[in-house]
Amino acid sequence: MRIRSWVAVIAGLLLSANLWAAMPILKGVGGDFSLQSSLGRQVNLTDFRGKVVLMFFGYTNCADICPTTMAHMSQLMDRLQPADRSRVQVLFVSIDSDNDTATHLNQYLAYFDPSFIGLVDSQDKIDAVAAKYHAEYVKLADSTVTTVYKKLTLAGEATDQQGYLFSHTAKIYVMDISGRVRGYFYMGTPHAEMQSQIEQLLQE
Amino acid sequence: MAWWSRCAQIIVLASAAMVATEVPAAEQVHHGLQAAIYQWYGKLDTIMNASHHLLSIGQPRHVGQGDQAHVEVNVQLESQERRLGQSHYPGHYEEQVLHISGTLERVLHSQSVLYSLDDFDSKYRPSRASNLIKALVFSWTHGLDTYDESALQRHLLVNSTFVAAELRVQKLIDYVPYLRSLNYLKNHRNLNKLNIETLNIEQDTYRVTYEYQWWAVNQQGESELAQMAVEMQVQIIAGRAMISLYKETYLAPITDAGAEVRC
CATH class of the missing domain: 3.10.450 (Nuclear Transport Factor 2; Chain: A,)
Known part of the structure; x- marks a missing residue:
């Protein structure tokens, strides 16, 4: 009985370590793009070939899902082995072209992980990238905002404008080392699952 | 040592199970x-x-x-x-x-x-129109599954409009060669959400919409998945449903709706 129990435990561990099937390549979603970045230069998706890219559409004035998702990804990065960590790139695409700047994004993302890169550009360019990724978002009119969020003043600029909200997708797009969309993570995706999937993608 | 051997067997079985999960059930x-x-x-x-x-x-x-x-x-x-x-x-x-x-x-x-x-x-x-239209939809899909260009062509009316999801495909005549060029080892389409709406009862014309999940295994053994939406305009002529308009678009793949939180 004792041996059987050990066998069951080991089998369970093996299965739980590799419980998640390989992520399929999602067709009709994604594609290359070129946007201004928090690095102070234009960034292309092709710059990250050989890395797993985790991409999120959000905005720095977001009070809930964006910071919690960024924190979730920051914790994920801490779990990864250094060799894997250097081959994972988090991209935060700002959907708030009116207010987010490269400097602002840099300060915001550094709070979570200095390796995260923010992307912000003209609304047309952001819209085109969001369309490629089927990333839906819409700015809610101020009148519909019932809670006033005070804009972060990371760049030192004073603001007296009323709070605003975006309704936006909460997906974290997972792209493989060839830049193909392989699936999505969410704020609620367990770190163990994310880590296992990333490790599988890095081995391809 | 015997139980280590048992462990090894389980590892092999577990690995086989993992591979098996790559194929949709x-x-x-x-x-x-x-x-x-x-x-x-x-x-x-x-x-x-x-x-x-x-x-x-x-x-x-x-x-x-x-x-x-x-x-x-x-x-x-x-x-x-x-x-x-x-x-x-x-x-x-x-x-x-x-x-x-x-x-x-x-x-x-x-x-x-x-x-x-x-x-x-x-x-x-x-049930005549819905049976004939379902026959058309399944036959069309079978034509895509089997790369049968002549079968697909037989479903299109003269001067019909054809719009594929892939921008590089302009006409039906380009579609089958494109599908073939993907060199899939396996591929299958699962249809759902079929909806038939009468456009003109006298002319026997209908608007047909449906979606399909297209799963394939490429030459590298990787699984590929696409979620497609199809819109057709169809006319029933001499006991057969024929296509006057075919439009296909990519949809965002269906994911866990419960996890899709928005702020």
């Missing part, structure tokens, strides 16, 4: 067979001025050998015969065995194995 439907069955009942609807609403289609069974080889499929259906001067009719519940050609593309004849007259009357519900 969804039961694969033979679209050509479905097309043949719906076309059969659509034709019967036309000839008999009756309706045949299919309730279920069983799994095909290969029977006989050589020249006698054919396929049998059990179907359950509810039928009604229309009579002049009446608005409500008794329906019939039937179970039939369809005898189908070995290529699964033509029903040879049917045999009733259970027949039960409803003990109530019900309003007549026509």
Whole structure:
């Protein structure tokens, strides 16, 4: 009985370590793009070939899902082995072209992980990238905002404008080392699952 | 040492299970067979001025050998015969065995194995258009599955409009070579959300929409997945549904809706 129990435990561990099937390549979603970045230069998706890219559409004035998702990804990065960590790139695409700047994004993302890169550009360019990724978002009119969020003043600029909200997708797009969309993570995706999937993608 | 050997066996089994999970478990439907069955009942609807609403289609069974080889499929259906001067009719519940050609593309004849007259009357519900349109949709999909360009072409009316999801594909004549160029080792389409809307009853024209999940294994052994939406405009001519407009677009793949939180 004792041996059987050990066998069951080991089998369970093996299965739980590799419980998640390989992520399929999602067709009709994604594609290359070129946007201004928090690095102070234009960034292309092709710059990250050989890395797993985790991409999120959000905005720095977001009070809930964006910071919690960024924190979730920051914790994920801490779990990864250094060799894997250097081959994972988090991209935060700002959907708030009116207010987010490269400097602002840099300060915001550094709070979570200095390796995260923010992307912000003209609304047309952001819209085109969001369309490629089927990333839906819409700015809610101020009148519909019932809670006033005070804009972060990371760049030192004073603001007296009323709070605003975006309704936006909460997906974290997972792209493989060839830049193909392989699936999505969410704020609620367990770190163990994310880590296992990333490790599988890095081995391809 | 024996239990380590047992562990090794389990590791092998676990690895095999992981590989197996790469293939979707969804039961694969033979679209050509479905097309043949719906076309059969659509034709019967036309000839008999009756309706045949299919309730279920069983799994095909290969029977006989050589020249006698054919396929049998059990179907359950509810039928009604229309009579002049009446608005409500008794329906019939039937179970039939369809005898189908070995290529699964033509029903040879049917045999009733259970027949039960409803003990109530019900309003007549026509099924001709929906059966013929379902036959078209399944036949079209079978043409895509088998790269059969001539079969696909037969479903298009002259001067029809064709718009593929891939920008590089401008015409149907480019579509099949594009599909072939993908060199998939396996591929299958699972249809869902079929909706038929009458556009003009006199002209027998309809707007048809549906979605399909397209799963494939590429040359590198990787799984590929696409979620597609299709819109068709269809006209029924001489007992066949024909396409006047075909438009296909990529949708965002379906994910766990419960996890899709928005702020």
